[in-house]
Amino acid sequence: MYCYEGFCGKRYSPLADMPGSLYETSNLDRGGSNRKKKIEEFSRSSREKLVQSKNKMFSKFTSILQHAVEALAPSLPLQEDFVYHWKAITHYYIETSDDKAPVTDTNIPSHLEQMLDILTQEEGERESGETGPCMEYLLHHKILETLYTLGKADCPPGMKQQVLTFYTKLLAHIRQPLLPHINVHRPVQKLVRLCGEVLAAPTENEEIQFLCIVCAKLKQDPYLVNFFLENKLKRPETKSPERAGEVKEDVLAPDTGQSPAGEQADCPEEPQAAAAAAASTSSPTSNNNNNSNYNLVTSLLNLTKSPDGRIVVKACEGLMLLVSLPEPAAAKCLTENTELCELLTDRLVSFYKALPQSMDPLDIETVESVNWGLDVYNLKEDAAVFTGKRALISFLSWLDYCDQLIKEAHKSAAVVMAKAVRERFFVSVMEPQLMQTSEVGILTSTALLNRIIRQVTSEALLQEMVYFLLGEEREPETPATIAQNPLRHRLIEHCDHLSDEISIMTLRLFEQLIQKPNQHILHSLVLRSLEERNYLENKPQEEREPLENGQPHDAVDLEEDPLFGDDLSPENRLSGSDWLSSSPQQSPDHAKSDGKTEVHKIVNSFLCLVPDEAKSSYHVEGTGYDTYLRDAHRQFRDYCGVCQRWDWRGNPKPLEKCNLDIAFFEGHFLKVLFDRMGRILDQPYDVNLQVTAVLSKLSLLPHPHLHEYLLDPYISLAPGCRSLFSVIVRVVGDLMLRIHRIPDFTPKLLLVRKRLLGLEPEGINIDHMTLLEGVIVLEEFCKELAAIAFVKYHAAASSSP
Secondary structure, X not given: OOXXXXXXXXXXXXXXXXXXXXXXXXXXXXXXXXXHHHHHOOOHHHHHHHHXXXXXXXXXXXXXHHHHHHHHOOOOOHHHHHHHHHHHHHHHHHHOOOOOOOHHHOOHHHHHHHHHHHHHHHHHOOOOOOOOHHHHHHHHOOHHHHHHHHHHHOOOOOHHHHHHHHHHHHHHHOOOOOOOOHHHHHHHHHHHHHOOOOXXXXXXXHHHHHHHHHHHHHHHOHHHHHHHOEEOXXXXXXXXXXXXXXXXXXXXXXXXXXXXXXXXXXXXXXXXXXXXXXXXXXXXXXXXXXXXXXXXXXXXHHHOOOOOHHHHHHHHHHHHHHHOOOXXXXXXXXXXXXXXXXXXXXXXHHHHHOOOOOOOHHHHHHOOOOOOOOOOOOHHHHHHHOXXXXXXXHHHHHHHHHHHHHHXXXXXXXHHHHHHHHHHHHHHHHHHHHHOOOHHHHHHHHHHHHHHHHHOOOHHHHHHHHHHHHOOOOOOOOOOOOOOOHHHHHHHHHOOOOOHHHHHHHHHHHHHHOOOOOHHHHHHHHHHHHOOOOOEOOOXXXXXXXXXXXXXXXXXXXXXXXXXXXXXXXXXXOOHHHHHOOOOOOOOOOEOOOOOEOHHHHHXXXXXXXXXXXXXXXXXXXXXHHHHHHHHHHHHHHHHHHHHHHOOOOOOOXXXXXXXXXXXXXXXXXXXXXXXXXXXXXXXXXXXXXXXXHHHHHHHOOOHHHHHHHHOOOOOEOOOOOOHHXXXXXXXXXXXXXXXXXXXXXXXXXXXHHHHOOOOOOOOXXXXXXXXXXXXXXXXXXXXXXXXXXXXXXXXXXXXX
């Protein structure tokens, strides 16, 4: 410890003289012959504590004297004061002989703090953007270069920490742009390389603070990132001194203000000019990015491996700032010359592999939403909830970070990162899990995939995930090509799996998928099979049968069919005053001139499908058709918001432009759904709910062909084709045959409905329970389709000119 030089006039070491003076002047001298004996009674630990206490007291005394002198003496000009503090630091290295003492035992931290205060004060006293003499001195004399050298050598011990703090505060507190100056960004580059070199280093906190402030400055002025794309072939590095004597030589060299040969001593006055000058030598934008280092990213990646969770989160935040920079050269260097993609995918894989082989799908589906960086947990509490919760949250948290990083990234970088996740995680790890034969494994992996689909929001990652699941094919499907993509084929087949649990979970996966804002999902699953409208009858007009009431004479008129008589309940029949006031005037024909069937006929067709003896909703309050209208309106509005970019509005493709000669195939996905719908009376209640949920979501989509195919009962289907309405008609026909075989059918049906609604307690088993539950689902589904058709019609009518 050295006192204030101007006040004392000479160097004084309290540690050198303290033991002798202490003991010679103490009361121990009065003991005469006992002096030596009493001295020996002091243990080594006691003497060390005494020395430390004396040292602290002397340090405080020195500080008090220093402040007293400063208060009494006339204040020096800021530049002289700044130079004085810098000289005091350099003189320490000239005069010290003890380079093992920690930096906290010296006045270096105090001098650095004073220099920062002076620079801040100077900027506050000047106009915005004007460089003062103190800052000019710092730049001209390459003080930051010198501090970097001292920090790299860590001489005295702890100096690296002080240098990092100085750089961080300088960049944070000074408002004028500093990084464009070559004598700032060059030592900053060098200091960046020192960060993250050692895992769990004592300077980790200071390193991450420094890196984050650099990232924040680049976010403010993105063009500055070019200074940090360093050419691998030209990377000047100050040699690290191994002895204190070498440190002294390096420290003193910049103090002369002379620049070594070949280096630029003075910086351009304008920041933009400085940027251009530095970019011409430091930036690799004109070079091949394969010859460039992006050490800022590399250092942050190293710190994401820290055992300290706070450091990891800060490093992730820094990376988030860097990937969002709009500079194409930086985006390219980020993905080509760093290990960012490897880090993202490797950690995602390791977290996924840490999950238990078997997990309850309900636990996966209901675990709380996860946001990266806000992961607070308790191992005991998590283990008490369900086994694997901690591992699941860790996986979902990192997935959320990958998703947000790709979402914020420059477009070109986002595509590369998303492809890496697809290849290194989805294809390599998830696909074998989904293709396995173990039912437990299929169920767990499908539930995890469903959760992943629900969580992904970035456009690039969603696109790659969709290509992974469904393939990139766009041509219409045929029965011969449905197995062209093995994973897609397997997932669709799982919708009709022997295991009801697997079927339900896979149907939920597709329900989640078709709600995502990605056009390829809907094109791959349904639209590519409906493009040519070849589900319609293909006959020349002159060969068609003459129309009776707008239909061929041999067609079934639903209003005259005995299944759909006029004996309708008041709740299910639409009244003109309620719903038809805004509908077009009724005409004797079923079809309008533009090919659209009138909405009131469509609505009544769906409401009348289920015969009265199979209806039970009108006996229970709050289960009427109007409840579906409200839900359909809200859901259709949401779907229109998702699909508005895809230009789906308008009329169907004109028939003269359609290729009706191609054999129609509804597609693998609709085939499985229709097959499931046809068995609604014979399969479990939960399966029926999920099948109808997926079909209702498809019916809500505002595509004209899909609307026509799923919601218009009056279209003339080509021979051998089926539509959603025709499938339901066959189910109702089967139901009519079964009703008469079940005694007390209607009372039993009403009891089952009340039990499902929780209005009746569970009691004795009821015969034909599966069929009765299927009838209830069928009735509700028909009301839902009627509501969807009505809402879509009026939405189209209100938007048309």
